[in-house]
Amino acid sequence: MTEQHVRPQVAVLDTGGQYCHLIARRIREQGVYAEVASADTPVDKLAGLKGVVISGGPASVYEAGSPTVDPNLFSAGVPALGICYGMHLMAHLGGGAVRRGDRGEFGLALLDIDEPGPLFAGLEPRQQIWMSHRDAVEAVPPGFHAMAHTDTCAVAAMGDPARRLYGLQFHPEVVHTRRGAQILSNFLFEVCRCSRDWNPARQIPTIEDAIRRSVGDRGVLFFLSGGIDSAVAYTLCIRALGPDRVHGVYVDTGLMREGETEFVSTLFSSLAAGSFDVEHAAEEFLTALAGVRDPERKRNIIGEKFVEVQERILERGHYLDGHWILGQGTIYPDTIESGGTAHADLIKTHHNRVAGIQRLIEANRIVEPLTSFYKDEVRELGRTLGLPETLLERHPFPGPALAIRCLCVDAAEPVQPAEDGWVLPVRSVGVQGDSRSYRPVLALERVPTPEEDLHDLATRLINRTANINRVVAVVRCRAPLSELRTCPSDLSAERLERLRRADAVVRKLAHDSGFDRSIWQFPVVLIPVGAAGRPDSIVLRPVDSVDGMTANSVLMPRPLLDAMAGAILDIDGIAGVFYDLTHKPPATIEWE
Numbered sequence: 001m002t003e004q005h006v007r008p009q010v011a012v013l014d015t016g017g018q019y020c021h022l023i024a025r026r027i028r029e030q031g032v033y034a035e036v037a038s039a040d041t042p043v044d045k046l047a048g049l050k051g052v053v054i055s056g057g058p059a060s061v062y063e064a065g066s067p068t069v070d071p072n073l074f075s076a077g078v079p080a081l082g083i084c085y086g087m088h089l090m091a092h093l094g095g096g097a098v099r100r101g102d103r104g105e106f107g108l109a110l111l112d113i114d115e116p117g118p119l120f121a122g123l124e125p126r127q128q129i130w131m132s133h134r135d136a137v138e139a140v141p142p143g144f145h146a147m148a149h150t151d152t153c154a155v156a157a158m159g160d161p162a163r164r165l166y167g168l169q170f171h172p173e174v175v176h177t178r179r180g181a182q183i184l185s186n187f188l189f190e191v192c193r194c195s196r197d198w199n200p201a202r203q204i205p206t207i208e209d210a211i212r213r214s215v216g217d218r219g220v221l222f223f224l225s226g227g228i229d230s231a232v233a234y235t236l237c238i239r240a241l242g243p244d245r246v247h248g249v250y251v252d253t254g255l256m257r258e259g260e261t262e263f264v265s266t267l268f269s270s271l272a273a274g275s276f277d278v279e280h281a282a283e284e285f286l287t288a289l290a291g292v293r294d295p296e297r298k299r300n301i302i303g304e305k306f307v308e309v310q311e312r313i314l315e316r317g318h319y320l321d322g323h324w325i326l327g328q329g330t331i332y333p334d335t336i337e338s339g340g341t342a343h344a345d346l347i348k349t350h351h352n353r354v355a356g357i358q359r360l361i362e363a364n365r366i367v368e369p370l371t372s373f374y375k376d377e378v379r380e381l382g383r384t385l386g387l388p389e390t391l392l393e394r395h396p397f398p399g400p401a402l403a404i405r406c407l408c409v410d411a412a413e414p415v416q417p418a419e420d421g422w423v424l425p426v427r428s429v430g431v432q433g434d435s436r437s438y439r440p441v442l443a444l445e446r447v448p449t450p451e452e453d454l455h456d457l458a459t460r461l462i463n464r465t466a467n468i469n470r471v472v473a474v475v476r477c478r479a480p481l482s483e484l485r486t487c488p489s490d491l492s493a494e495r496l497e498r499l500r501r502a503d504a505v506v507r508k509l510a511h512d513s514g515f516d517r518s519i520w521q522f523p524v525v526l527i528p529v530g531a532a533g534r535p536d537s538i539v540l541r542p543v544d545s546v547d548g549m550t551a552n553s554v555l556m557p558r559p560l561l562d563a564m565a566g567a568i569l570d571i572d573g574i575a576g577v578f579y580d581l582t583h584k585p586p587a588t589i590e591w592e
């Protein structure tokens with residue numbers, strides 16, 4: 001690990017919500033260094049901080065075993081802001097009352113500020129906010145008074161200015177709370193008297209010193225993915241240690257997007273002046289995946305192959321002999337147990353299974369220069385280091401690559417009529433609550449207009465139509481939907497190439513139109529549904545998200561959608577182009 005030297009001014013206590021990292025990021029965006037800490041951190045460990053934020057979370061304060069904070073926190077003289085569940089804790093522990101409401105409040109709401117105080121300074125009396133709660137504060141604790149309300153929530157904000165304690169029922173950290181940034185800024189600078197101490201780009205010399213200290217006179221090996229994090233970590237190590245002591249390996253699995261291996265080779269060769277290799281393993285991967293159709297089996301085989309290839313590289317390059325350590329691009333959210341990224345677990349198991357790498361980690365032979373940073377901050381570091389925008393603006397891309405976007409089925413089956421469209425006989429993965437579903441897809445005959453609420457429509461249809469977890473709309477198809485059918489299909493080189501071409505078309509048009517900058521990720525999926533000698537179709541899945549845990553389907557401008565569909569239908573073997581309307585949940589981002 002690489003330690004940093006900035007001391008946090010603010011701790012965000014994590015009560016298990018998905019928003020704790022978002023809160024810390026928003027605070028850092030104001031130039032104040034914040035870290036996430038577990039909710040039950042004893043108050044003496046928080047002494048010296050300028051302020052504490054208690055995050056929202058899914059639990060109810062009156063349930064046994066729900067997360068709690070050190071009750072002495074509220075008499076320690078440290079200013080505190082409780083958000084949602086954090087506010088409930090403040091009320092509950094301070095002698096107020098929290099009750100489950102009859103109806104929850106989810107989504108946009110209007111806040112009426114009754115008493116501005118320092119927290120709402122500079123805000124109009126009526127504000128658009130974003131709510132997500134069922135419990136609410138019924139009685140404020142002694143010392144507090146209510147500061148704002150909504151139509152359905154009598155205590156939407158409360159405060160005890162003397163102790164500098166504040167609670168908000170709504171979420172200032174999400175963009176839908178229009179003046180959320182101002183409220184956080186008021187808390188940081190008016191209430192806590194924080195100073196601006198955080199600018200990630202200015203940390204570069206400190207990071208480089210830390211790398212030199214932890215690496216000593218050894219070398220650093222990176223397995224590069226083509227993603228931003230490993231590229232920035234690798235570049236920092238080269239700057240700190242010189243190119244001769246840093247080596248990067250990129251494994252070409254044959255499952256990558258068009259031009260990826262060339263892009264990565266050009267990029268890293270120019271950065272590293274020769275200390276970079278590509279391991280060509282496409283044939284091995286494709287042979288191992290031949291005939292495999294089950295999505296989980298595909299993932300396992302790819303994981304196992306990766307392990308084999310990495311072990312081989314470690315042995316062959318004598319990286320285990322004590323002179324080398326492993327470099328990784330692990331970023332801050334990946335280091336925190338709860339509230340981590342959607343795929344932190346996967347990445348962990350994946351690495352754990354490489355015995356050689358596990359040995360390096362156990363022997364503390366690992367350097368991770370980015371463990372204090374969020375993704376946007378890593379991007380800023382990369383920009384300051386002079387890495388190209390083509391790398392920095394890349395969307396996240398899954399490790400198993402196109403393999404999870406190329407669906408395979410065993411049987412030839414026709415589509416089935418349903419009340420609202422046609423059920424396609426391919427199954428995709430979804431999430432409902434904590435469990436995964438694996439169900440067929442409903443296809444509509446037309447794309448909704450911007451006036452129609454996509455989320456509503458897809459959710460309504462999924463609730464109404466038994467046994468589906470995803471809704472798509474046909475954009476263009478060479479045959480009527482009623483004539484479509486699946487045909488038995490594998491992860492063949494031919495189908496991967498078909499997907500690769502469609503993905504390249506979409507990437508180019510999304511980039512040239514600037515649409516890709518307005519979304520988080522744009523998977524392009526090949527499904528074995530076709531007609532008339534064209535066995536496959538393509539699904540477009542542009543989504544907006546903060547961290548991949550939840551995501552919204554994004555409506556594309558119609559001309560762009562038509563341009564994409566036209567170009568994709570020119571690809572051999574493609575019968576139709578569909579548009580995925582489903583949010584996550586109930587669907588996932590990837591189809592698998």
Ligand code: XMP
Binds near residue numbers: 346398399589591
């Ligand atoms: P889902 O499909 O679960 O995806 O909604 C959430 C996010 O995780 C990405 N993803 C992965 N990333 N290795 C990764 O590095 C993986 O195995 C993996 N699987 C899914 C997905 O692209 C989305 O951003």
